[in-house]
Amino acid sequence: MVRFLLNLFALIFVILINYLANALPFNNQTTSEIANRLNVLFTPAGYVFSIWGLIYLLLIVWVLRQLPRARRDLPVYVVATPLFILISKCVV
Secondary structure, rough: HHOOOHHHHHHHHHHHHHHHHHOOOOOOHHHHHHHHHHHOOOOOHHHHHHHHHHHHHHHHHHHHHEEEEEEEHHHHHHHHHHHHHHHHHHOO
C-alpha cells in the first residue's frame, strides 16, 4: 500500500506542477508569451501537444492498476516505483 501511495502522490505532484507551470505567469508572462517571444525555426501546431493528455491518462492507469492487493507486489511496480518517484522529482 505504501508503494501505491508513493506513486499516487508522485503522479499528483507531476500533474499539479505542470498545471501550475502553464496557469501561473512567470515574471508577468505566460508560457505562451515566452514561447512566442523567442525565435525558433520550427514550432509544432497546438494540437501536437495533446499527446500530453494521453501520457497523463496512461500514467493514471499505471498508478491505479496497483490498487488491487494482488498487483501491489508485482516486480514491475517494485522496480519502477523508485524510478517513477525520481523522474517525478525531476519535473521541478
